[in-house]
Amino acid sequence: MEGKDERERVRRPGGRGARVGAAVHQAVTDLISERGYGKFSVGDVAERAGVADSSIYRRWGSMEALLADVALTYLNERSPMPDTGSLAGDLRTYAAAVAREITGPDGLALLRLAVALSNSGPQGVQAGDELLAERSRQLQSMLDRARERGEPAPDAFGVLDHVLAPMYVRVLFGMGPLTPEYVDGLVDRLLRLRLAGPDAV
Structure with a gap:
């Protein structure tokens, strides 16, 4: 009861x-x-x-579980998975949202948190792995929708490697602004690699 x-x-x-x-x-x-x-x-x-x-x-x-939840909740609320009807539209919308949030007032702190989790002992590593797995699952759902529409699509790690990672590195190391042109360029490069074949991404 x-x-x-x-x-x-x-x-x-x-x-x-x-x-x-x-x-x-x-x-x-x-x-x-x-x-x-x-x-x-x-x-x-x-x-x-x-x-x-x-x-x-x-x-x-535990603290590690709390920190992972904070990071994932922030990502989900501030940069949710879009559904524009095309892979190019989804990727551009998603990348622009991520760029806005990681350059916002709390973005750098949350990025540093996600990185630090992987270096904070077994519980932290597990929490970091779970965070990455959940974000990868969400990305994969967006990519699966593209395939259902008949569009060739990379896997989630292709998006992480070619779109998200360069933005994260720029912000973490202060390597310059994430301009709309730069962010769109990352997406365009991934789309070109996608057209080159599944082994390219």
Whole structure:
């Protein structure tokens, strides 16, 4: 039999749980921006978000799982998978959205977080792998739609290697702005490679 709290969550989707989640996510993002990865604790996050430590452990289980959730949620909310009706349109729309977000006020912090997870011990590596796997799955769904329309398409790692990775590197190392021309050029190069055959990407 479901308890009162569960019934409340069903009746009030979003409710307090969503507010707590948003507060914790924002606290993590702010702390990464201010202090850098690995320089704050669950207690610091809880204090900043105005919640109990136990609430964070109960919901996320570990700092690494929380950090991966923050990164994935940010990506999903700020740069969701588009569906424009063509692969070229989808890729250009998606790449432009990613470029806007990773150059935004929280973008660099979240990029550094994603990189740092892979160097933070077994739990961090697992969380980073899960983050990459989920993002790859989402990208693959967009590419599968293109194939269903009869368009040749690369796999998800082709998009990661030829479109996302160059943008991430530019932002992480301060190598210049992500202009619309630069971002469209990355997509155009991937599309040319796609036309060259499946072994090219």
